[in-house]
Amino acid sequence: MKFDTAGLGRRDDLATELAATDEPDLIPARVLAQHRGLWLVSPPGEEPKLAPARGRLRGASPVTGDWVGVDEGGAIARVLERRGALVRRVADSATESQVLAANVELAMIVEPLPDPSPQRIERLAALAAAGGVPALLLLTKADLDPEAHLTAARLARQLGLAEGMALSAPAGEGLHSLSQVLKPESTGALLGPSGAGKSTLVNALLGTERQATQPVRASDGSGRHTTVTRELIPLPSGALLIDMPGLRKVALWTDGEEAFAEIEELASQCRFADCQHESEPGCAVREQVDPERLRAWRKLQREEVWVRDRQAASRDRERSGRGASRRIKEDREAKGGGEQR
Numbered sequence: 001m002k003f004d005t006a007g008l009g010r011r012d013d014l015a016t017e018l019a020a021t022d023e024p025d026l027i028p029a030r031v032l033a034q035h036r037g038l039w040l041v042s043p044p045g046e047e048p049k050l051a052p053a054r055g056r057l058r059g060a061s062p063v064t065g066d067w068v069g070v071d072e073g074g075a076i077a078r079v080l081e082r083r084g085a086l087v088r089r090v091a092d093s094a095t096e097s098q099v100l101a102a103n104v105e106l107a108m109i110v111e112p113l114p115d116p117s118p119q120r121i122e123r124l125a126a127l128a129a130a131g132g133v134p135a136l137l138l139l140t141k142a143d144l145d146p147e148a149h150l151t152a153a154r155l156a157r158q159l160g161l162a163e164g165m166a167l168s169a170p171a172g173e174g175l176h177s178l179s180q181v182l183k184p185e186s187t188g189a190l191l192g193p194s195g196a197g198k199s200t201l202v203n204a205l206l207g208t209e210r211q212a213t214q215p216v217r218a219s220d221g222s223g224r225h226t227t228v229t230r231e232l233i234p235l236p237s238g239a240l241l242i243d244m245p246g247l248r249k250v251a252l253w254t255d256g257e258e259a260f261a262e263i264e265e266l267a268s269q270c271r272f273a274d275c276q277h278e279s280e281p282g283c284a285v286r287e288q289v290d291p292e293r294l295r296a297w298r299k300l301q302r303e304e305v306w307v308r309d310r311q312a313a314s315r316d317r318e319r320s321g322r323g324a325s326r327r328i329k330e331d332r333e334a335k336g337g338g339e340q341r
Helices: 014-019 118-130 148-158 175-181 198-206 257-267 284-288 291-340
Strands: 027-035 038-042 049-051 053-058 067-070 076-079 086-089 097-101 106-112 135-140 164-166 187-191 231-234 240-243
Touching (some): 014 067, 038 067, 106 118, 118 148, 118 187, 135 148, 135 198, 175 198, 187 198, 198 240, 257 284
Parallel strands (some): 135 164, 187 240
Antiparallel strands (some): 027 038, 027 067, 027 231, 038 049, 067 076, 086 097, 231 240
């Protein structure tokens, strides 16, 4: 069977995926949003509807962007393989992660002018790279910087991103260029802090005031948080866009070194194979990489070591606990056997 997924995104092998499960009669659907234990899902050719997740759900809990299998009772029974997931580590935890969105083909990192944060852009680019998702930079509020387009191009080049654009959504500036990047049936996701203008950008692309927005603060010109849930929104162009609440803290769950590809490439030219790019002679990285970017790379390395160490400690505690439980059970059984004799 071939499912027509027009308007829901690209997924050509749904029938094969569902046939491979032990419930081949499941109906595919795309998760559009989550609402307090219910998920808004859209099966091909049908109106969106709210669905619960089955008690014994196969796979992870559904998130916005997931492709799922829905049973005849209308409940989500299976989460299909995720391709391009944006995952962050839960703050102050090395063993818990949060999937922000699934099946994303392009991450759009949104930062407001006139003072975009290179450090935050770098973090979000690393988060996208860790999920195998290409990223581009969108600098909003271009009217606040007379050299907005040069700033976008410079920052993108500095941070290793393929492209940087400057936009002014209320004025319609830059929207045509962005629409050329958002291909029909592709799924993009907006990543950025609260008040960066993500919802205003979505409204401009839709041509309607769908997403709630608030005026900027008069004191500092900053925007204010409005989006409260992650939502998959079809655009008139045929592309799909995931809008989500602002990210205050970005902790990486998996290795995001792909965002620092130029450092890894230059490292092969260092005199010493184990060069740490600090004070070693013949270091090719230190000579060619911006010091701020190198500091960000080192911070990522330290964070990754911290996460791996604590994950290993957690696994050791779990194994130790299982071993102790097994020994207690064996002792009880031995005592019980002795009483019978």
